[in-house]
Amino acid sequence: MAERVAYFNRGAEAVLYRVRILGSDLIVKKRLDKPYRHEAFNKVFKEYRTRVEARILSHLRSLGLNVPAPLIVDVSKGILVLEYVEGTPLSRLVDSMSREERGRVAGEFGRQVAVMHSNRIYHGDLTLANTIYSGGEVYIIDFGLAGYSDDVEEYAIDLHLLYRNLQAMHPGIAEEFMNQFLENYRQWYSGVFEDVRKRFLEVRVRGRYVDRELRKTVMRDRYVS
Amino acid sequence: MPLLYKVPYKIPVDRELVSLGFESTSHTFGVGIVRLRKGFAEVLANVNSQYKPLKGGLHPREAALHHMEKAYPLLKQALREAGLSLSDVSVVSYSMGPGLGPCLRVSASVARFIASYYGKPLVPVNHAVAHIEVGRLFSGLEDPLVIYVSGGNTMIVAARDRGYRVLGETLDIPLGNLLDTFAREVGIAPPYVVDGKHAVDICAEWSQEFIPLPYTVKGSDLSFSGLLTAALQKARGAGKEGLGAVCNSLRETAFNMLVEVAERSLLLTGKKSILLVGGVASNTVLKWKLEKLAETHGIPYYGTPPEVAGDNGLMISYTGLLMYLHGVSVEPEKALVKQRLRLDEGDYPWLRE
Numbered sequence: 001m002a003e004r005v006a007y008f009n010r011g012a013e014a015v016l017y018r019v020r021i022l023g024s025d026l027i028v029k030k031r032l033d034k035p036y037r038h039e040a041f042n043k044v045f046k047e048y049r050t051r052v053e054a055r056i057l058s059h060l061r062s063l064g065l066n067v068p069a070p071l072i073v074d075v076s077k078g079i080l081v082l083e084y085v086e087g088t089p090l091s092r093l094v095d096s097m098s099r100e101e102r103g104r105v106a107g108e109f110g111r112q113v114a115v116m117h118s119n120r121i122y123h124g125d126l127t128l129a130n131t132i133y134s135g136g137e138v139y140i141i142d143f144g145l146a147g148y149s150d151d152v153e154e155y156a157i158d159l160h161l162l163y164r165n166l167q168a169m170h171p172g173i174a175e176e177f178m179n180q181f182l183e184n185y186r187q188w189y190s191g192v193f194e195d196v197r198k199r200f201l202e203v204r205v206r207g208r209y210v211d212r213e214l215r216k217t218v219m220r221d222r223y224v225s
Numbered sequence: 226m227p228l229l230y231k232v233p234y235k236i237p238v239d240r241e242l243v244s245l246g247f248e249s250t251s252h253t254f255g256v257g258i259v260r261l262r263k264g265f266a267e268v269l270a271n272v273n274s275q276y277k278p279l280k281g282g283l284h285p286r287e288a289a290l291h292h293m294e295k296a297y298p299l300l301k302q303a304l305r306e307a308g309l310s311l312s313d314v315s316v317v318s319y320s321m322g323p324g325l326g327p328c329l330r331v332s333a334s335v336a337r338f339i340a341s342y343y344g345k346p347l348v349p350v351n352h353a354v355a356h357i358e359v360g361r362l363f364s365g366l367e368d369p370l371v372i373y374v375s376g377g378n379t380m381i382v383a384a385r386d387r388g389y390r391v392l393g394e395t396l397d398i399p400l401g402n403l404l405d406t407f408a409r410e411v412g413i414a415p416p417y418v419v420d421g422k423h424a425v426d427i428c429a430e431w432s433q434e435f436i437p438l439p440y441t442v443k444g445s446d447l448s449f450s451g452l453l454t455a456a457l458q459k460a461r462g463a464g465k466e467g468l469g470a471v472c473n474s475l476r477e478t479a480f481n482m483l484v485e486v487a488e489r490s491l492l493l494t495g496k497k498s499i500l501l502v503g504g505v506a507s508n509t510v511l512k513w514k515l516e517k518l519a520e521t522h523g524i525p526y527y528g529t530p531p532e533v534a535g536d537n538g539l540m541i542s543y544t545g546l547l548m549y550l551h552g553v554s555v556e557p558e559k560a561l562v563k564q565r566l567r568l569d570e571g572d573y574p575w576l577r578e
Contacts, residue, residue: 012489036514038477125444161444168390206396209323209565
């Protein structure tokens with residue numbers, strides 16, 4: 001049936017193949033067993049993460065967000081067939097973009113994440129590597145660690161992961177990108193932005209050996225005032 | 226036979242230097258002496274003494290008393306092994322943090338005294354950076370993804386833009402702390418380590434059974450506190466076999482979490498090798514899992530050997546040397562300690578772009 005099958009990429013937990021079927025390009029994502037992982041985990045992860053990803057992608061798609069459409073899912077084999085989105089991850093582009101373009105992209109990314117969170121969905125591994133920049137649009141991909149939650153904690157963790165990723169991989173533009181991201185996020189998030197923002201600060205000071213005064217200030221905000 | 230290692234960085238000076246370093250962030254007081262010669266670091270001495278509590282966990286004051294007692298004899302022993310006297314030393318360094326206040330102050334006081342009495346340059350060293358640098362020196366790996374696991378730290382680290390960037394870390398307790406606390410609470414420690422084997426590893430051999438425990442991975446960050454609580458609950462009244470199953474599952478779950486985030490960071494950064502450092506680096510099960518991970522990706526893996534995996538004086542003296550070579554030194558009256566010192570705070574000029 002497939003006219004062409006080619007190895008496409010390898011993620012942390014899956015191998016991606018680019019396949020051409022009936023004239024359209026598709027991505028076949030196959031989650032793998034890991035030699036270092038206990039078999040109990042292998043089964044649970046493969047099935048659970050495949051199921052979650054398929055469910056959340058179709059939900060997000062129905063909300064009109066830019067994600068690849070899930071087409072076929074085989075939970076027991078850990079296989080997910082997705083629409084192919086032509087483009088490049090933002091992680092490879094942001095450092096060389098013009099300031100203006102980067103601002104626009106960060107804002108658009110912020111809007112999509114805000115809409116996602118407004119619909120109780122968190123991503124769980126929000127990084128610039130998990131995006132595709134395609135025809136001026138930002139696509140968010142890789143929802144294996146995603147889930148549904150009403151807890152602002154999960155939304156704050158998404159912001160924390162993104163900020164951590166920016167600081168580690170793109171230190172030169174981290175602040176600028178995050179500010180623009182949050183600027184739009186604030187406008188589009190339907191809940192109380194201040195709650196997410198406060199929790200975001202809190203998650204950041206949870207790391208080891210964070211300055212005691214900084215931690216005190218942030219925590220006091222939560223418990224005392 | 227002296228141990229010679231090629232320094233993996235460009236060295237700005239040609240002359241021979243001898244570096245003396247003191248480690249005392251936590252349970253270990255250590256003295257290390259390294260000689261730099263023609264681009265090679267020669268290990269002249271690495272003598273360490275660990276404070277081992279008879280019961281309970283580590284009391285900072287008791288540990289500091291141990292360090293004070295050991296400081297002089299260990300220094301003497303190190304100098305004897307190196308065949309040097311203090312006047313031969315070119316630079317003195319100490320662990321400035323992160324760590325326990327009372328412990329940190331011991332190495333700082335000793336180093337301050339020697340530096341001012343003998344008029345030697347004094348260098349404060351970030352303990353976490355020292356773990357990584359000595360791992361890089363021994364492994365010879367160029368620009369690895371670093372997994373740093375110990376009693377006080379659990380992080381995935383990579384060098385970028387003259388600094389070390391934290392890609393993922395624990396949001397609550399570190400891995401070593403998880404294992405130690407569990408062992409202590411269920412009554413199988415202290416001693417925490419017997420013949421190089423952790424109490425949890427010994428206990429895990431009592432059973433092959435696997436019971437599901439909470440698995441908390443958030444992107445590249447980890448959380449172990451829920452796992453600890455759940456494991457302690459399951460262990461209650463479990464009997465020897467049952468406890469074995471909990472130990473086995475606890476270790477399996479915690480290590481799988483770590484290896485998963487390591488793999489994610491590996492792909493994110495595109496690094497081409499893996500380096501394991503810190504006290505927990507001596508754990509054979511974790512080593513095996515990381516070897517498998519490296520094998521899957523067809524890249525080299527290096528786990529630091531036990532004598533430099535745990536806290537030691539050598540790593541401080543070597544890192545102090547690197548810092549001194551790049552113009553870092555402080556006046557003794559400004560040589561402070563910092564209990565909370567993050568790895569990603571500093572600028573390390575020897576790291577290439």
